[in-house]
Amino acid sequence: xxxxxxxxxxxxxxxxxxxxxxxxxxxxxxxxxxxxxxxxxxxxxxxxxxxxxxxxxxxxxxxxxxxxxxxxxxxxxxxxxxxxxxxxxxxxxxxxxxxxxxxxxxxxxxxxxxxxxxxxxxxxxxxxxxxxxxxxxxxxxxxxxxxxxxxxxxxxxxxxxxxxxxxxxxxxxxxxxxxxxxxxxxxxxxxxxxxxxxxxxxxxxxxxxxxxxxxxxxxxxxxxxxxxxxxxxxxxxxxxxxxxxxxxxxxxxxxxxxxxxxxxxxxxxxxxxxxxxxxxxxxxxxxxxxxxxxxxxxxxxxxxxxxxxxxxxxxxxxxxxxxxxxxxx
Numbered sequence: 001x002x003x004x005x006x007x008x009x010x011x012x013x014x015x016x017x018x019x020x021x022x023x024x025x026x027x028x029x030x031x032x033x034x035x036x037x038x039x040x041x042x043x044x045x046x047x048x049x050x051x052x053x054x055x056x057x058x059x060x061x062x063x064x065x066x067x068x069x070x071x072x073x074x075x076x077x078x079x080x081x082x083x084x085x086x087x088x089x090x091x092x093x094x095x096x097x098x099x100x101x102x103x104x105x106x107x108x109x110x111x112x113x114x115x116x117x118x119x120x121x122x123x124x125x126x127x128x129x130x131x132x133x134x135x136x137x138x139x140x141x142x143x144x145x146x147x148x149x150x151x152x153x154x155x156x157x158x159x160x161x162x163x164x165x166x167x168x169x170x171x172x173x174x175x176x177x178x179x180x181x182x183x184x185x186x187x188x189x190x191x192x193x194x195x196x197x198x199x200x201x202x203x204x205x206x207x208x209x210x211x212x213x214x215x216x217x218x219x220x221x222x223x224x225x226x227x228x229x230x231x232x233x234x235x236x237x238x239x240x241x242x243x244x245x246x247x248x249x250x251x252x253x254x255x256x257x258x259x260x261x262x263x264x265x266x267x268x269x270x271x272x273x274x275x276x277x278x279x280x281x282x283x284x285x286x287x288x289x290x291x292x293x294x295x296x297x298x299x300x301x302x303x304x305x306x307x308x309x310x311x312x313x314x315x316x317x318x319x320x321x322x323x324x325x326x327x328x329x
Contacts, residue, residue, distance in 0.1 A: 001048050001292050004273050007163035007190035009142050011079055011111065013051045015267055016288045017280040018044045019194060020054040020063045027103075034066055036281070041070040043282035045078070048291045053114055053166070053192070053276050054105075055083035056097055061104050068105035080105060081112035083146055083166075086119040091130040098134055114144035114166060118152045119329055130158035141208035142190075149328030150183035151317065157187055166276070168321045169193035169269070171247055171262050171304060172201060172221065172240065174312040175319040180328065182270050188271035195321075196266045197259055198279075201240075204248060204258040209237035219321050231324045236314045256299060263291035265304055 009138035040223040045051070052071065054063045064082060071078055082105065088097040101110060111132065134140045145156060146166035156162050165184050167176050173195070184191050197203055199216040206212050210224065218228035223235040251261040266275050277288035291309040296304075 002290065005190070006112070006142075008161070008188050009163040009190075011163070013079055013190075014049050015083075015274045015292050015321045016047075016049050016285075016287065017051040017053050017192060017274050019050050020052060020067055021058045021238040022278040022280045023059075023063055023066060027134045027145060028057055035094075037066050038070045040279055040285065041067065044161075044279070045074060046134040047282075047285050049285065049289070050077060050080070051079045051274065052196070053081045053083075053194075055114075056088070056101050056104075057116060061100070065099055068107065072106045072310050075107055079111045080107065081114060082110055083114040083116040086115065089115060089119045089127040090122045091126050093136065094130050095128060098139055099294040103141060104321035108258040109138055110140045110322055112142050112144040112164060113140040114164070115145045115148070117150075118145075118329065120329070124152075125159055126157050128156060132160050144309075145189075146327060147320075148180075149326070150179050151182055153187055153189065163187060164192055164273070165318065166192040166194055168195045168197050168198075169266055169272070169310050172198045172204060172311060172316070173219075173321060174245060174308065175315060175317055175321075178317040178319070180319050184288060186195050191271055192274050193266050193269075193272050194276040194278055195278075196263050197199045198277050200269055201244060201263040202247070202258055204251075206241075206244070208241060216218050219317075220324070230322055233324055236311065238271055239311050239314050243308055243311040247304065250303050250307060251302065254296075256294070257287070259287050260291050260294060261296075261304075263288055264294040264296055265301070267291060268301060269297050309325070 002013050006013045013045045033280055068313040079167045082101050085095045088094055095245050131143050142163045148165055169176050215228050217226040219232055220231045221240045251258045318326045319328045
């Protein structure tokens, strides 16, 4: 895989990042054996993936612990990004959270320390001030953001250097194209795109909304009565699955699986540095890596744009995948 520079940093990163939410949240993704997880992490290294993304919130720290154990012998050849919860961004709390993540990850330095969601109850000045102290002490190398809109990006950058923003982006969720992605380009931030398959909807497994259950159906695509939904909107289930069928047809015409086509599409989009591919098995990783080898023609890209534009317009410009009162500002 070709390496890409992450924003205005000296970090050269692989275009596929192993996302580590799925290895720890059994309520969302189902049971996962720790030995299988370690094998998957080592398979990522075998595939050439050297960038791993986790968070203190994933499995209440379990994801960081498993990742830290598995990567300890390889620490000098990998980049580790983790995220701090928005509830932990006051000066004393972010310091304690960082120390706890360092301990779980079994490392002296976190390469990219990201704010998981913006907090509008703690002044940005307090948060960034403490992050800069953690950087100066060598506990973190770079500050990254996650789920931040253009206003909050500008406010944070006015207080200190930030290198990246992690946001949801896929063929079924293109809302960041309106304001977030242009702002990242304006500020020179690397963009880490998560949910390239939108919780499995772009794997081809599902053919109707009724088949999607649990936390996978809590996005704004689905009706507000779904378990865990926080948006209060009617959703767009019919348009969602009509779009999936159009994508399925394009994938068949290309001779590609839906996951390969969907991941390759994200990698082809301007401004995207890397795709975070959630992986629970080595097969998931192999599929994601194969996507880096695919070149989509202009005709295919145009067909995918046309196929997904009605859903994009239906969902509107709010880039928050889960809430109507967007936390992206």
